[in-house]
Amino acid sequence: MHKLHAATKQFTRIPGKGLVSITGVLIFLATCGQFSVIASSCPCDGGRLVSWWSGDGDATDKIGGHNGTLGGNTTFVTGVAGQAFRFDGDGDGIAIGNPAELQLQDFSIAAWVRRASPSQVSNASSFGEILGYGFGGYVLGFLPDGRLFLSKHGIDFVGSNGAITDTEWHQVAVTKTGASVEFYIDGQLDSSVSYSTSFDFFTDIDIGAVLPDFEASFFGNIDELQVYDFALTGSDISFLHQNPGARVPDKPSCISELQNTQDQIQRLTDAFRTKFNSPGFTVIGATAPAQVESLVSAILKLNYGQQQAIFFNLGGTNAPH
Structure with missing residues (x-):
């Protein structure tokens, strides 16, 4: 698993088990600061x-x-x-x-x-x-x-x-x-x-x-x-x-953000598979192909404007990366 830093266009490896086939892509608000969306320190835990x-x-x-x-x-x-x-x-x-x-x-x-x-x-x-x-x-x-x-x-x-x-x-x-x-x-x-x-x-x-x-x-x-x-x-x-008689909008959670972007997630997943035509593709460190950098940067800009990162959920067979 890797994190893309939008400002530097660099990927940082997130320790994992080396799962390489793409089975899904999860988009997170960068301010959560880590892969897990259920961490209690995540500031987008939601509220209503x-x-x-x-x-x-x-x-x-x-x-x-x-x-x-x-x-x-x-x-x-x-x-x-x-x-x-x-x-x-x-x-x-x-x-x-x-x-x-x-x-x-x-x-x-x-x-x-x-x-x-x-x-x-x-x-x-x-x-x-x-x-x-x-x-x-x-x-x-x-x-x-x-x-x-x-x-x-x-x-x-x-x-x-x-x-x-x-x-x-x-x-x-x-x-x-x-x-x-x-x-x-x-x-x-x-x-x-x-x-x-x-x-x-x-x-x-x-x-x-x-x-x-x-x-x-x-x-x-x-x-x-x-x-x-x-x-x-x-x-x-x-x-x-x-504003007497008004209310404060509910705070979206990381999970609800994902649920609200299922179509974008699916399109991004499909784009990866189409682009590289391989279920075994993986991103490795800062040497990721320019095409991936361009693709995820575009999705980043499309969905979250100035947010800082996208996380990838890579699943499949175990392999070193």
Whole structure:
């Protein structure tokens, strides 16, 4: 197996078993940095919007089908985009259940929120919840002083530096990747903190409160609540702030990139076989024939523009190379 460096037009051998007959060609984004597409360090592991509750007159999840059930006196008001959820801060909330897709260790939660009081985040608790599980699960909410927090319910938490203490609409977001947590307020990074906890998912998840019985019900409004299964970038969150009611596109994975280019892969494979008319052809180091260099460079330019490399998956009989 060999890697073509587009800038230098040179091939670098990737250690393998010397398989020489071409049975397929796999195109990878070069930033993965290695042949394996399932390596955890690969930056194109993919990610998607898992759930999106817009609050437009019901608790429908526009993406994942994790529809909620309104509890207490939860109603609707005018939001930043259409309608929004209204909670009175005492026994209100929206029950979602415990879908597997929301049982995440790494994630992003983004929403628009508006406090109903500058002095209270709840009428029944010191805390006002935006989205959260019961004991052991993750919770995003407000501390009594208006700062945001991310917690493992009942165990530990980390908080933002900035606080929201007025009754205007604000965009808030939190991202968690590994032991890194970032809080955002109104599209701007507020703070980055270390948080190495691991969440458990023995209970259901609620919007505007937590189990049991819609505890710590938020006193205010929530709109355009979104959960992603990857960490949004600062640019992503700024985009959401500038475009209320929008979403961040899903991140393609290396594997989905391959699935989306099956016709190009087949054409490239056929081109190799036609060009050299031999199932036993192999590329050897930097001495690869100019025709191969030209062919793969053209395919590289066609499919990935300025990407750095193409990888070849060579399969067949064992032979030295």
